[in-house]
Amino acid sequence: MNRIIGKKRVVILGFLFVCVAGGCSQSVPDVSYQIETDKPCQTMAYFSASDAWSMQFIGLWPEEKQNQVADWLFSTENDANGQPKGIGLSLWRFNVGAGSAEQGEASQIASPWMRAECFLNADGTYDWNKQQGQRNFLKLAKERGVNKFLAFLNSPPVHYTQNGLATNTGRGGTANLKPDCYEKYVRFLADVVQGVEEHDGIKFNYICPFNEPDGHWNWVGPKQEGCPATNKEVAHTVRLLSKEFVSRNMDTQILVNESSDYRCMFRTHETDWQRGYQIQAFFCPDSVDTYLGDTPNVPRLMLGHSYWTTTPLSELRNIRCQLRDTLDKHQVGFWQTETCIMGNDEEIGGGNGFDRTMKTALYVARIIHHDIVYARAESWQWWRAIGGDYKDGLIREYTTDDNFLDGRVEDSKLMWALGNYSRFIRPGAVRLSVSAFDQTNAFIPDGDTDQQGLMCSAYKNVDGTYVIVVINYANEEKEFSIHKEKVGNTQWQIYRTSDKEGENLLPVRTVKSGKIVQIPARSIVTLQSK
Known part of the structure; x- marks a missing residue:
């Protein structure tokens, strides 16, 4: 043409x-x-990335190296020639750990980089010295003008899980949470929100109690912290958390559902109906067991991840159009809160091997364009701000210390390509x-x-x-x-x-x-x- x-x-x-x-x-x-x-x-609301899990170490590196990373991610200043110093992320996504780091190898998570500490001790007390590296980056973000923060959890604390782990090892597709621990879990969430604000001066404006509860791929083995859940289990938890927030006069917004695949949001995809049709389940009044549309502190908003829906190119568009049709039918907003390069992204060689070039940057920019234009995402968020030799980080880390407490970092064209959006399209645009x-x-x-x-x-x-x-x-x-x-x-x-x-x-x-x-x-x- x-x-x-x-x-x-x-x-x-x-x-x-x-x-x-x-x-x-x-x-x-x-x-x-x-x-x-x-x-x-x-x-438009926010552009963002998460601290999982690298900031637990990077946040303890020498101060000048932390500042370089923070400038790249959060700065909205320009140098003397008018060139931006950073990409100006407007929200920062904080992973609330479940305690796999304290378990070490017993956690069954092989890499220390994928384990996470937990504020909660086994005796029910709190240790506010935990997750210090990540909390340092909360402060670095705030110093550079970020004033919105989102807390998310991959698993409830190990003290509350059915298998005593932060992974779903040996289980099916239901919540890895003891039946008598739901109320304890929501109290933990409220305590974390209030505790971080009290100790660090950082308010979590948003919290999501389940991350990828529909994940058909992620919770099969012990690679990282993770927990499935049915829609009914999610709704039950969110209602309890809403009640807890109201009782404490907290205005933190509770978000659902951080779906692992857009297709699970409006139909089923490699899961059954109990973990599919999420938009309808949470925001159609006919879904009496799971409806959250009238729940205090719960915005009429769905969260989802772009993984696995980027190929072929026809589906990159079509899936997002189908998602938007269902969102419109139920008058629900949408945030894309996580993605990186996976095995299905064959055009750029899949996820293995970090890539500093425009090959990955352009591929991701095309995803951003489709998420914003066709799915009408109001927020767009990358997965890991810093990663290793995989296409899941905006920045590449190279550790030079056996305890991971020093090293060097490299930026990427991917990071700056995200900046073509995040640095200039500000909240409220x-x-x-x-x-x-x-x-x-x-x-x-x-x-x-x-x-x-x-x-x-x-x-x-x-x-x-x-x-x-x-x-x-x-x-x-x-x-x-x-x-x-x-x-x-x-x-x-x-x-x-x-x-x-x-x-x-x-x-x-x-x-x-x-x-x-x-x-x-x-x-x-x-x-x-x-």
Whole structure:
């Protein structure tokens, strides 16, 4: 459908008028993009990543190394040349541990990096010296302007689990929680929220008591902390936790359900009905055993993870459209709260081996685009902020100390590509619809998304600034121009991330509306109105 002109596709945002030979004539491109400033979509909340599990060690490294990591993740400052120092995450996701670290090898979790400490002692008392490295990063985030924090749990404390472990070893698909420990569990959650605020001055605005309770793959063996649960068990726990929060006059929001797979949210997928149809179970009044729509402290919001729904490309779009249809039917919001590269992501070689290049960065940017545009995610969150030799971290750690208390870190193009969104699209921004038209000015459905070429999304921040993110997935340079009739002859600052050394949100030029912009092959640009 797109004609190639001089080996470059000319893409217009809005309607571009070009002066030719002393006169003006209207350009008629193959495809034109128009930013629909009067057609708002979802209101954006936060971009985020989690501290699991690396920050338990990184947060105890020498201070200058902690500060470098914190600047990369949280800073909204620019250097003397106007280049961002970091990606400006606006929420930080904190893993509340279940106690596998104290169990050591007896936890059956092989890697110390995947174990976690627990604030709760076996005798019911609390040790507020636990999880110190992670708590240090809570403070580092707050110092750099982050004021929203989400606590999540992979497992209840080992003192409350049926098998005495933080993994689901040897069990089925029901909650690894003793029947007489549900109320103890919710008291623990409330105590943690209040305890961290009292000792660290950090308030958890959100808490999710179950992470991937529908996980058909994750709880088979003892790789990491994890706990399944049926919808009925989740609802029972959330109702008890709501009651506990109300009794303590706490306004922390209780989130559900951190699904491991979008398909479990609106149907079943490798689980039975007891762990599927989650949107309907929690937010349809007919689901009397599990309905949470009238539960205090529970927003009308569902959480899910992008894993396993990224291939093939047709499903990358279709699954998100199906998810959005069900969310709309029940008037429920949506946050994407976790993803990384997995074995099904064969286009970039699967998850093994850390990748600092644009290959992974562009692949993830395409997922971000689809989650925001088609699933209408209001928040988008990566899995681990720091990881090892796997494509699950924004930053790569290399430990040089036998006790994991020192080492070095490297950034990645993936981190900076997330920054093309997170650094500029701030909480409260409204996504604006983008329309596409062909040469006859006929509307092209989904024309803002060429999965192998240009993908464009637009936003308006609370302060009135506009942000446009354009991904060029293609192997050749492309050109586009922007024209926003309703905001006049806007001046735009262009920030680019590419495989070139130093091109990490690099401010490359300014341009006025209507002027041609070149976007190099395999790169991402963010345009911010000045």
